[in-house]
Ligand code: MG
């Protein structure tokens with residue numbers, strides 16, 4: 001496989017498979033988001049995701065990855081990422097929940113995340129999710145040849161900070177392809193002292209994923225080894241798309257309409 005500065009440049013066949021993997025991932029996520037309402041246990045979404053993977057004939061790519069036990073990361077309120085779905089966690093009015101998942105289609109991975117609002121939520125929660133999604137789209141708009149990876153980081157950081165939100169620095173976006181995580185890392189802030197980022201080239205496929213919080217930027221990992229919670233228990237949101245760098249911009253692959 002062709003590489004530029006350590007980053008895979010996908011060929012037409014690989015792009016077609018990534019298109020499919022991401023479109024199926026998006027179709028599942030859309031269905032999960034449509035079922036968000038007060039009173040349902042988060043395990044219901046895991047069961048739905050598993051059933052849809054079976055229907056599509058694909059494997060949930062998170063399950064078993066570094067030992068992660070579920071198809072779906074289901075992160076409620078103060079959980080930023082990597083939350084476990086649970087029969088005991090019942091969504092209630094005012095919660096926010098993010099779903100993060102990917103499927104593997106003929107050896108290639110999808111990766112996408114959405115934050116959903118449960119019933120009526122606070123203005124602060126709405127603002128957090130909206131700005132995090134806006135940061136994602138600003139990052140995508142900066143993802144084009146002529147820019148480097150940190151142009152994405154800068155676009156996310158500028159908007160998040162202008163809106164008074166905190167950037168979770170512990171987790172970053174990444175390349176995606178035959179492996180769930182490939183080079184380059186895509187931080188949601190411009191790292192100091194690392195010089196220039198990798199220049200973006202057509203054929204790169206990147207998972208851009210801002211994670212923002214209201215209070216602190218400090219995260220703690222629970223004893224389950226995965227669940228990443230805000231140290232101050234404030235709300236956090238997560239939005240993610242996998243995008244293909246084209247000759248003049250970026251094409252979002254994780255949209256269900258493309259399936
Ligand atoms: Mg993800």
Ligand code: MG
Pocket residue numbers: 111112173174207209240
């Ligand atoms: Mg990702």
